[in-house]
Each structure stands twice: as structure tokens, then as C-alpha cells.
Amino acid sequence: MSDLSYKVIVGLEIHVQLATRTKMFCGCALSFGEEANSRVCPVCLGMPGSLPVMNKQAVEYAMLAALALHCEVASFTKWDRKSYYYPDLPKNYQISQYDLPLGSGGYIEIPLEGGRTKRIRLIRAHLEEDAGKNLHTAGSFSQVDLNRAGTPLLEIVTEPDMNSAAEVRALAVELQRIVRYLGVSEADMQKGHMRFEPNINLLIERAGLQFRTPIVEVKNLNSFRALERSVAYETQRQLDVFLETGITMQMGNKSTRGWNDADETTVLQREKEEAHDYRYFPDPDLVPVTTTPEWLDEIRSRLCELPVARQMRYVGEYGLSDYDAGVLTAERATAEFFEQTVVAGADPKRVCNLLTQAGLKLANERGCDMSALGIAPAAVANLAQMADAGTVSATAASTILQAMTETGKAPELLAEEMNLVQTSDAGELERIVDQVLAENVQAVEDVVSGGKKSKKARGFLLGQVIQKTKGQANPKVVSEILDRKLS
Ligand code: ZN
Ligand code: MN
Numbered sequence: 001m002s003d004l005s006y007k008v009i010v011g012l013e014i015h016v017q018l019a020t021r022t023k024m025f026c027g028c029a030l031s032f033g034e035e036a037n038s039r040v041c042p043v044c045l046g047m048p049g050s051l052p053v054m055n056k057q058a059v060e061y062a063m064l065a066a067l068a069l070h071c072e073v074a075s076f077t078k079w080d081r082k083s084y085y086y087p088d089l090p091k092n093y094q095i096s097q098y099d100l101p102l103g104s105g106g107y108i109e110i111p112l113e114g115g116r117t118k119r120i121r122l123i124r125a126h127l128e129e130d131a132g133k134n135l136h137t138a139g140s141f142s143q144v145d146l147n148r149a150g151t152p153l154l155e156i157v158t159e160p161d162m163n164s165a166a167e168v169r170a171l172a173v174e175l176q177r178i179v180r181y182l183g184v185s186e187a188d189m190q191k192g193h194m195r196f197e198p199n200i201n202l203l204i205e206r207a208g209l210q211f212r213t214p215i216v217e218v219k220n221l222n223s224f225r226a227l228e229r230s231v232a233y234e235t236q237r238q239l240d241v242f243l244e245t246g247i248t249m250q251m252g253n254k255s256t257r258g259w260n261d262a263d264e265t266t267v268l269q270r271e272k273e274e275a276h277d278y279r280y281f282p283d284p285d286l287v288p289v290t291t292t293p294e295w296l297d298e299i300r301s302r303l304c305e306l307p308v309a310r311q312m313r314y315v316g317e318y319g320l321s322d323y324d325a326g327v328l329t330a331e332r333a334t335a336e337f338f339e340q341t342v343v344a345g346a347d348p349k350r351v352c353n354l355l356t357q358a359g360l361k362l363a364n365e366r367g368c369d370m371s372a373l374g375i376a377p378a379a380v381a382n383l384a385q386m387a388d389a390g391t392v393s394a395t396a397a398s399t400i401l402q403a404m405t406e407t408g409k410a411p412e413l414l415a416e417e418m419n420l421v422q423t424s425d426a427g428e429l430e431r432i433v434d435q436v437l438a439e440n441v442q443a444v445e446d447v448v449s450g451g452k453k454s455k456k457a458r459g460f461l462l463g464q465v466i467q468k469t470k471g472q473a474n475p476k477v478v479s480e481i482l483d484r485k486l487s
Contacts, residue, residue, distance in 0.1 A: 006204040008235045010168050011160035014175060015153045016185050017130070017193040018061045023150035024129045025052030025095065025286075032191045036135075036145035044150035046090030051285050058152035059289060061184035062102050062127045063299045065154055068178055068306060071103030071125050073296060078288035083279040087144050088132035096155075098280040101126035102289075108158075108178070109308045110170040115315045115322060117308060120171050121159040128153050154185075160199065165231040169224050172196060177307040181332045189223050196221040200234045201249065204242060212249040213238040217256050218266055230259050233266055310335055318348035327356050333369035334360065337377055344381035351384050358398035362405055373405045380404075383411035390474045396420040422474040426481065429465070429473055433481045436464045447486050458482065 022029055026043035042050035066073050080098035103125035109117040130151035135143040156175070162168045176194060179185040187193050198218050204211040216238070218230045234257075241247060257266040305313075307329045314325035329335045334355065341351045355370065359380075363370050380401070387397040392415050403414045415421050423429060437444050446457035465478045 004204065004206045006202045006239060007163050008165075008200065008202055008231065009160045010162040010231055011199045012156075012158045012162070012168065012171060013197040013199070014156045014158075014172070015130075015195045016065075016156065016175070016179055016187065017191075018058050018152040018154060019183065019185050020055055020057045020061065020152055022055060024055050024058050024127070024152040025150055028150065030151055031147075034147055036143070037147065039147040040149070045146060046092075052095065052283075054286060054289070055152060058127060059102075060299055061152075061182075062125070062154050063291065063296065064182050064302055065179060065184050066103030066106070066125050067296075067300055067303060068182055069103065069106040069108060069122060069125060069156070071106030071122060073103055073291055074100055075292075076100065076288060076290055077102050079283040079286040080280045081283050082128075086131065086134075087142070088134050088146070088149070090132075090146065090149070094129060094131065095283055095286070096128035096280075097126035108171060108174055109306075110167065110174045111308050111311055111322070111326065112167075112170070113322060115312060117312065118161075118167065120161045120167075123157040123159055125154060125156045128155055165228045165235070168198060168231050169228040172224055172227055174308060177330065181304060181307055182302075192222055194222070196227045198227065198231055198234075200231055200238070202235065202238050202242070204239075211242065213242050214247065214249045214253040214255065216266070217254065219256060219258055219269065221259055226259050226261060229264050230266055233264060237266065304332070307332075307335070314348075318342070318352075320348065320352055324352050324356060327360070328352060331369055333371045334363075337370040340377035341380045341384070344378045346381035346384035347388055350388055351380065353394065354380060354384060354387075354397060354401055358401045362402060374408060375401070375404045379411060386411060386415065390422055390424050390476060391415065392420050392422055393471075393475070396422070419470075419472070421472065423469055423472050424474040424477050426477060429469075429477055430481055432465055432468050432473070433478065433485060436461055436468065437485060440464065444486065458486070 020030060023044055026041050028039045028041050028044055031039065043052055063073055077097060077100045079095050081093040082096045082098070083093040085092050101124040104123075106122040106125065107119045108122065109119055112118055130148050130153050132144055132146035132149040135145060137143075158171070162171060172194070176187040176189075179187050185193055197220065199215050200218065201215045202213040204213065216234055218234065221227045221230060247253075255268060256270040258269050260267055311322075311325045311329040314320045314328060315322060318325075320328070327334075328338050337359075338348075338351060338355055341355075342348050359370055359373065363373055366373070383392075383397055383400055383404070386392050387394055392400065396415070396418075400411050400414045400418065400420060403409070403418065404411060407414070409417075440461060443457040443460050446453040447461070461482060462475065462478055465482075466473050466475060
């Protein structure tokens with residue numbers, strides 16, 4: 001057993017709901033949590049004789065996402081019917097894209113620790129419509145809500161390039177950041193805007209031989225946590241089954257499993273991969289889409305710097321930690337606010353601290369983003385400069401930032417009004433230091449003797465000075481004076 005090693009191999013299929021105002025092929029509004037079957041019309045109800053009309057916004061969002069994911073965007077793409085029977089699919093087919101997807105190839109860079117990235121290759125990205133929802137909460141019968149039927153989805157399929165649960169999660173988080181940056185999806189997990197289906201198996205090496213465990217597809221995961229946990233669970237489960245039974249991958253032993261959120265396990269759904277016959281064929285009701293170079297250029301002009309590139313730049317250019325750079329680039333509004341503040345002449349690390357320790361907390365409390373806090377980047381830059389110059393302490397700067405959002409006043413004014421200006425006047429501070437030293441002979445002796453108590457005594461003296469100035473002494477200046485007097 002000691003010569004056994006293994007690695008997990010994961011590919012992902014992801015459905016992302018696009019943030020259009022209306023559905024993919026009809027004018028019904030997309031809104032969440034409405035009364036069942038209140039956002040439907042003959043088209044999305046699949047009534048005979050009704051005709052679908054393509055939503056241009058959905059096509060453009062998909063093009064924009066495909067470009068950001070480095071896909072090749074097809075110059076000619078079409079719509080296909082994927083036939084299957086299910087109560088939440090009244091037409092008995094889903095409009096999707098089969099052999100000519102809008103996007104092919106491409107990749108997503110995921111951030112790893114230490115400022116490194118890993119490239120996960122994509123197979124395709126295509127547009128399709130969502131089905132409705134079956135509800136099984138009514139007792140002895142089931143209900144169907146078709147409000148979701150016809151919602152535009154971007155389906156993204158990756159190559160099996162991920163080798164840990166953490167990498168799978170990183171990819172999902174990165175995709176969420178990308179579609180939010182682009183504004184093509186709200187990517188709200190609670191509303192089911194992103195759904196994941198990982199394909200998982202293991203490559204095992206034992207005694208110089210290689211084995212592959214059968215592939216398991218886990219269906220319909222709608223949180224990062226469930227996604228990560230299901231991959232970790234399957235890794236262990238497949239290893240255990242291999243060690244017990246020696247079963248390896250053959251044709252036809254791929255299975256489908258569901259995720260049980262309560263006990264965090266996967267449950268077998270279908271043992272054998274059926275040879276699905278979806279009878280794909282081009283939808284005769286819809287015209288193909290030709291993406292002209294001009295149209296593609298126009299969409300390309302809406303691209304922005306991607307979050308992972310920004311994150312790496314913040315580490316390299318500004319010397320921020322991976323963690324801080326990740327926090328600042330999590331949302332586009334935060335990243336842009338940060339950069340505008342830096343451009344206004346503030347030190348990046350100082351701004352980073354102000355935003356991560358105070359600004360984002362306020363935005364979070366108020367349920368808005370940085371740009372909606374009512375403060376200008378230039379004013380925050382002034383505040384950062386005041387903190388750098390020692391005019392106010394770091395703690396006071398956070399307090400002032402909050403007051404700025406509440407009053408709209410300038411930081412200089414607020415520092416005065418709130419009595420937060422630090423005293424850096426060496427002459428005045430020296431007088432206070434002398435007074436404190438005279439009042440605390442024992443502590444002075446402890447420091448000078450350099451014994452065990454020296455450090456603590458010095459801290460005590462510094463604290464006394466700060467206290468005498470009601471917290472307004474600049475600790476750096478006081479510290480210098482103390483060092484000089486006590487050496
Ligand atoms: Zn409709
Ligand atoms: Mn799909």
C-alpha cells in the first residue's frame with residue numbers, strides 16, 4: 001500500500017444565468033420569487049403555433065463572456081432542439097446549441113497561492129434556455145412552475161484540468177468574478193444563477209501500474225461549498241472503492257450521483273451512462289446567427305481588465321498580499337475605487353488598509369458597493385495622506401472615513417471637529433514625556449536596567465504619554481523621544 005499515489009481529475013460543466021431583462025426567446029420578464037406561472041406566455045409555455053424570437057442582449061452577453069474567456073467566437077452559429085420529455089419542459093425539447101457552439105476553446109486563469117495562476121482550458125461555451133421547475137412540496141402530487149422556463153443560460157464546459165477540490169472552487173469563484181465584472185450575470189448563488197456539475201475520477205498509481213476509477217458526475221450543485229465538498233467526498237469515496245474492489249474505468253461504467261447537503265455525501269442516481277439520444281436537429285423556427293467582425297469588435301470594446309489580471313498586478317505593482325489583492329478585486333466597483341484613489345496620489349498599501357478595514361465593512365453593512373458610499377476617491381486619497389503624515393492615527397483614519405460617508409465633509413475638517421489630529425509637536429510632547437518620566441521612577445529604572453521588565457515598562461511609559469494627551473500624541477514621535485531620553 002505504501003507505493004500507492006493518486007491524483008484527482010475534475011472537469012466542470014457550469015450553467016450561468018444571463019442578466020437580461022427578458023427571457024431568451026420571448027418577452028416575459030426575468031424575475032425571481034414571483035407567483036408561480038405568472039411570468040409566462042404562449043412561447044415559453046410551448047403552445048402550438050407560437051414562434052420564438054431571439055433575445056439579442058442574451059447573444060451579446062454570451063459573446064462578451066466568450067471573448068473574456070478567450071474562446072474563439074463562431075462567425076456562424078445556430079440553434080438546435082435537444083429533445084427530451086420532462087414535466088418542466090412543455091415543448092419536449094430544449095433550445096440549445098449542438099455542433100456549432102457560440103464559443104469554442106478558451107481558458108480561465110485561476111489564482112493560486114504565492115501570486116501564481118493555473119490555466120484551466122475550456123471545451124466550449126454555448127447559449128441555451130432553462131427549463132421550468134418541478135415542485136414536490138404539495139403532498140401527494142407535484143406542481144410545475146414555468147416562470148424559469150426560457151431563461152437564457154450560458155453553458156460552459158471545461159477540460160478535466162483541475163486536480164483538487166480547492167482548484168475546482170477557485171475556478172467557480174473566478175468565473176463568478178468574471179461574469180460579474182462583465183455585467184453579464186448577477187451570479188447570485190442563492191437564486192440559482194450558477195449551477196455546477198463536476199465530472200470526477202482518480203488516476204491511481206500502484207506498483208508502477210496506472211489505474212483510472214470510473215467517472216462520476218455530480219448533478220446540479222448550487223453553492224461553492226457543495227461543489228468543493230462533493231469533490232473532496234468523491235475523491236475519498238472512489239479511493240476507498242478502488243482499494244476494496246479494484247474496479248476501474250471501462251466503457252459504460254460512468255455514473256451519476258446527487259449531493260446530499262445535510263450529511264455532505266453523494267448518492268447514486270444512475271449506475272450506467274445511458275447512450276442518450278437527444279435527437280438534436282436545427283430549430284426550424286429560428287434563424288442562424290452570423291457574428292460579423294464589426295459586431296465582434298463592438299462587443300470586444302466592452303471588455304475590461306479581468307479580475308485575475310488585476311489581482312496579480314496589485315501584488316506585483318503595489319506589493320499587496322495575495323489576500324488583500326483578492327479582496328480588492330472581488331468586485332469591480334471596489335477595484336475601480338481603489339485604483340482611482342491610488343491615482344489621486346495615495347499610497348496603495350494605506351488605501352488598501354482603509355478600504356479593507358473600514359470602507360468595505362461600511363459598504364457591506366449598507367448593502368451597496370464602494371462607489372455608492374458617497375465618498376470621492378480624491379477625498380479618501382487626502383485621508384490616506386493624512387494618515388501617512390502622522391496627522392491622524394490609522395484607527396482615527398477609519399473613524400474619519402466612516403464620518404465622511406455620513407456627513408460628506410472633508411477629512412481635514414472632520415479630524416479637527418472630532419479632535420482626532422495627532423500632536424507631533426516635538427517640543428510639547430517632550431515636556432509631557434519629562435513629566436511622565438518624573439512621575440514613574442520605578443518604570444524608568446526598569447527600562448534603563450535592561451532587564452526582563454524593560455520592554456513592558458517602556459510600553460507602560462509610552463501609554464502614559466498617549467493617555468496624558470488624550471490619545472492625540474503621535475506614537476512614533478513619542479517613541480523617538482522616549483528612546484532618546486532613556487538610552
Ligand atoms: Zn414567455
Ligand atoms: Mn445544459
